[in-house]
Structures are given as C-alpha cells and as structure tokens.
Amino acid sequence: MRKPFIGGNWKMNTDSAGAVDLAKGLTQKCDSMLDRVDVAVCPPFVYLAAVREALGSSAIGLGAQDMYFEPKGAFTGEISCQMLKDVGCSYVIIGHSERRHVIGETDELLNKKLIAAIDAGLLPIFCVGELLEQRKAEKTGQVVKEQIEKGMAGISVEKAKTITIAYEPVWAIGTGVNATPGQAQEVHLMIRQLLASMYNDSFAEQLRIQYGGSANAANAAELMAQADVDGLLVGGASLKVNDFAVIVEAAAKAKSQV
Ligand code: PGA
Numbered sequence: 001m002r003k004p005f006i007g008g009n010w011k012m013n014t015d016s017a018g019a020v021d022l023a024k025g026l027t028q029k030c031d032s033m034l035d036r037v038d039v040a041v042c043p044p045f046v047y048l049a050a051v052r053e054a055l056g057s058s059a060i061g062l063g064a065q066d067m068y069f070e071p072k073g074a075f076t077g078e079i080s081c082q083m084l085k086d087v088g089c090s091y092v093i094i095g096h097s098e099r100r101h102v103i104g105e106t107d108e109l110l111n112k113k114l115i116a117a118i119d120a121g122l123l124p125i126f127c128v129g130e131l132l133e134q135r136k137a138e139k140t141g142q143v144v145k146e147q148i149e150k151g152m153a154g155i156s157v158e159k160a161k162t163i164t165i166a167y168e169p170v171w172a173i174g175t176g177v178n179a180t181p182g183q184a185q186e187v188h189l190m191i192r193q194l195l196a197s198m199y200n201d202s203f204a205e206q207l208r209i210q211y212g213g214s215a216n217a218a219n220a221a222e223l224m225a226q227a228d229v230d231g232l233l234v235g236g237a238s239l240k241v242n243d244f245a246v247i248v249e250a251a252a253k254a255k256s257q258v
Helices: 016-033 045-055 081-086 097-103 107-120 132-136 140-151 181-198 201-206 220-224 241-256
Strands: 005-009 038-042 061-064 091-094 123-128 164-167 209-212 231-234
Touching (some): 181 201, 220 241
Parallel strands (some): 005 231, 061 091, 164 209
16 A cells, blocks of 8 residues: 655745745644655755754655755755755655756756665655657657656666656646546556566555646545555645645545545
8 A cells, every 4th residue: 555645846936934834834734644645845955954944843754856966076056965864855856847848957867866866865756747749749658658767777676666756747737737637547557567567566566656737726636536646746736835735635535545
C-alpha cells in the first residue's frame, strides 16, 4: 500500500512573512492527517530556513525546488544538496518542467542531479511530462519513457526506491486545464509498467507517482481516486492554506477507503 504524498511547489512566490504564515497555517490544518498522507512544501531557496522554523515539530516535510549536483565549489548562484540538508530539507524537486523548458535543463544534467540528491540522502521528486504538441502527436508515452530512462540511467534499484515520480503534463501546468483522471491514470500506469521493466515488479508497485498540473481543491479527490495516482504535486493551489488542506484531506480519504 503506497502512502499518498502531496507536495506543494511554491515556485517563485511568497515573501518571507507570507512564507512563514503559509507554513504555520498548514501545520494547523494538516498535522492531524499526516499519519495517512505525507506532505511536503517546497518554498524558494531563500525562505527555506524560515519555513523550517515555522514548521516547528510538524511532520510536514521541507523540500527545495532544485539543486546542483556538485557538493561545493565555484558554481556561482548554485545550491548543493549538502546545503539543502543543512537547512533542514528532506526533499528536492528535480526536472520540473519549468527547469526543463524555461531554463533548458537536459536529461543528462537531471540524471546527475538525481544521482547526487540520492547519494546525499535527499528524497527526489523527479518530474516528467509531455508538451501539448507531443500529446497531440501521440508521443506522450515515448517522451515520458525517454525522460525516465535517461533521468534514471545508472541508478540501482536500492537507490531508486527513494524517488517519487511526478507526472506533470506541461500543457496542464498553471493553465487551469488539468489532465482528466483517465488521462493521468493512463500515463501513471504506463510509468509503473516501464519501471517494472527497468527494475522489477515489487519496485514498481511501491514507487509513488504524483500527478501535477492544475490540481486543486475541486479536482483532487477524483484524481486521487485513480489506482495509480499516489499523490499530487500542486503549484498554484499550494499557496492557499485552505485549498491545500482540502487537497491533503482528499488524498488521505481517497486511499483510506481502498
Ligand atoms: P500548477 O503547477 O498546480 O500551478 O499547475 C504544478 C507544478 O508545476 O508543479
């Protein structure tokens, strides 16, 4: 049984006071559900320490939105895994579509980041997903397969167990147009079958696959009702305490009814 996992990707939003308020509000609303659902928030780098403090003794996890694969040195502007651990992060998002398509990160770079994050003891949330034109050209399966095969290349089954995959179709991110539950389930199942062939059945059964892309308080329950949707990676709706709490509750309920 896979414990549901809801991540909040705050992207380049909030300010220091707003980040602290949001974190505190979430502890109040979500802490009682954390036995049934894992929750992590991913603020901008500069607010990680303040959010860590605001989370206090809550079991809500702290994650970063990116990292660099080198441990230290002359990499101006970059942040290492060791630095993230030092400020209390347990998770890190790797390969978000905005990193792939706006910043231009490649599969090869993301593979290095994944390996470095795992070796440093961070839990990666590894994002994959197709562009609208790729979906229209019926290339979704091929694109996602390539992203996973290249991104996870050379990672042993033991190490891969720490990964959560987030399927985030690029056309659904921030657009208000979410994948239908059926579309999400179809790709999640394909990903699970791919992982079974790359690794083995029991590995594929236990790895969590989140859906991301316009997930919100209104659609969370139906997305979470899908057999292979184990959680959600939430952008816009993670910036509102009440909306995010409704999503966390939907996740807790969906899987406890199985
Ligand atoms: P969204 O973003 O929920 O605002 O669509 C999701 C994501 O990019 O992780």
